[in-house]
Amino acid sequence: MVVFGGRSEIGLAIARRLAPDRTVVLAVRPGDTEAARRACLAAGAHAVLVVGFDADDTDAHPGLVARIEAQAGPIGVAVLAFGILGDQRLAETDPAEVVRILHTDFVAQASLLTVLADRLRPRGTGTIVAFSSVAGVRVRRANYVYGSAKAGLDGFASGLADALHGSGVHLVVARPGFVVGRMTAGMDPAVFASTPDQVADAVVERISRGSGVDLWIPWQLRVMFSVAPFVPRALWRRMPR
Numbered sequence: 001m002v003v004f005g006g007r008s009e010i011g012l013a014i015a016r017r018l019a020p021d022r023t024v025v026l027a028v029r030p031g032d033t034e035a036a037r038r039a040c041l042a043a044g045a046h047a048v049l050v051v052g053f054d055a056d057d058t059d060a061h062p063g064l065v066a067r068i069e070a071q072a073g074p075i076g077v078a079v080l081a082f083g084i085l086g087d088q089r090l091a092e093t094d095p096a097e098v099v100r101i102l103h104t105d106f107v108a109q110a111s112l113l114t115v116l117a118d119r120l121r122p123r124g125t126g127t128i129v130a131f132s133s134v135a136g137v138r139v140r141r142a143n144y145v146y147g148s149a150k151a152g153l154d155g156f157a158s159g160l161a162d163a164l165h166g167s168g169v170h171l172v173v174a175r176p177g178f179v180v181g182r183m184t185a186g187m188d189p190a191v192f193a194s195t196p197d198q199v200a201d202a203v204v205e206r207i208s209r210g211s212g213v214d215l216w217i218p219w220q221l222r223v224m225f226s227v228a229p230f231v232p233r234a235l236w237r238r239m240p241r
Contacts, residue, residue, distance in 0.1 A: 001015070001018050001022055001023075001024055001025065001075070001076055001077035001078070001079070002024075002025035002026075002027060002068055002072070002075055002077070002078050002079070003015045003024070003025070003026055003027065003078075003079045003081055004027045004053055004055070004078070004079065004080050004081060004082055004112060005027070005028070005053075005055070005079075005080065005081035005082030005083070006025075006026025006027055006028045006033075006036060006050075006081070007026065007028045007029070007031065007033060007036050008081045008082065009179075009182060009196035010081050010131070010179065010196045010199050010200060010203075011026075011079060011081030011082070012026075012036050012039060012040075013196045013197050013199070013200035014079050014081065014129075014200045014203055014204060015036075015039075015040050015043075015079075016039055016040060016043040016200075017043070017200055017201070017204045018077060018204060018207070019040045019041075019043035019044050019045035020043060020044035020045070021044060021045075021046060022045055022046060023045065023046050023047045023048075023049065023072050023073065024040045024045045024047070024048045024049070025048075025049045025050075025051060025068050025071075025072050026040070026048065026049070026050050026051070027051050027052075027053035027064070027068070028050060028051075028052070028053055029052070029053065029054065030052060033050045036050075037050055047072075049068075049071060049072050051064070051067070051068060051071075053082075055082045055104055055108040055109075055112070056103055056104055056108055058107065058108055058111040058112075061111050061112050061115045062115050065112075065115050065116065065119060069119075074123065074126075075116070075119070075120065075126060076125070076126055076127070077126070077127045077128075077129075077207060078116050078120075078126070078127070078128045078129070079128075079129040079203070080109055080112060080113065080128070080129065080130050080131060081129075081131060082104070082108075082109075083104060083105050083109075083131065084100070084101060084104050084105060085143075085146055086100065086101035086105075086145060086146055088142070088143050088144070088145055088146065091145040092145075097145075098145055101145050101146055101149055102145070102148070102149045102152075104149075105146065105149035105150060105153065106149040106150075106152040106153050106156075109130065109153050109156075109157075110152075110153065110156045113128065113130060113156070113157060113160055113171075114160075116128050117160060117163075117164060117169065117171070120169045121164065121167050121169055123168075124167060124168035124169070125168050125169065126168075126169050126170070127169070127170045127171075127172065127207050127210070128169065128170070128171045128172070129171075129172045129174060129203055129207070130153065130157040130171065130172070130173055130174065131174050131176070132150055132153055132154040132157060132173050132174065132175045133147075133150040133154075133175060133176060133177075134175055134176070134177045134216075134221050134225055135147040135150045135151075136148070136149075136150030136151035136152070136153065136154045136175075137151075137154070137175070137225045137228055138225070138228040138229060138231075138236065139151055140236065140237075140239045140240075141236075141237045141238075141239070142239065142240055154173065154175070157171065157173045158173055158213070158214075161173060161213045170207075170210055170211065171213060172203065172206050172207065172212070172213060172215055173213050173214055173215065174199070174202070174203055174206075174215045174217060175214070175215065175216050175217065175221070176194060176199050176217040177191075177192050177193060177194065177217065177218070177221045178191075178192075178193040178194070179193070179194055179195065179196060179199060180193050180194070180195055191224075192218050192220050192221055192224070194217055194218055198217065198218070199217050202215060202217045202218075203215065203217075
């Protein structure tokens, strides 16, 4: 199994849960990876391979996936756990910040999802996990750049899941709400907030089940956001992050 963004809190939490009796590949940006490697070994991994990964270098995605499989064998589970929140205030005046957020949170994700699906489809087996967000269900004024990236990713991943239907490849589109962690440090938690461990538990349960595309974390958010399209715009624009 491979986690792209293997040093992220959610990515590492998933890796630990899936580690027993597996070879774990952590695809990460440059930095200290020893703690993450040891955590996976302590969780029961046969071996842990750490590879360099620059999500924004989309030209390198096919070669990276090929190298991972050459070193660790065919990918059975791939989790895309990378992404950025970005600076909404800066993005409202700086197009470079808009491009940075959209590239990492949508373009890079779509690129890697395509590479993985193309590799797994001929084998007729495998699981891919893409992380969308409730922020993309209906984009809010307070974080519309991040939200629009997630909206694009949600549509892409949902369409890809339908394209993979019947192929034997299972694509999970995870939609967590507010996750309390490093990425949201200093922010007030939203209603139905979760932790990286709770997100990881839900994702691993869905992987183990082997079916079902849409995964809301926690499940109550599915009910809450089912009415989001019907909230009047005058009220919706006042919604917090």
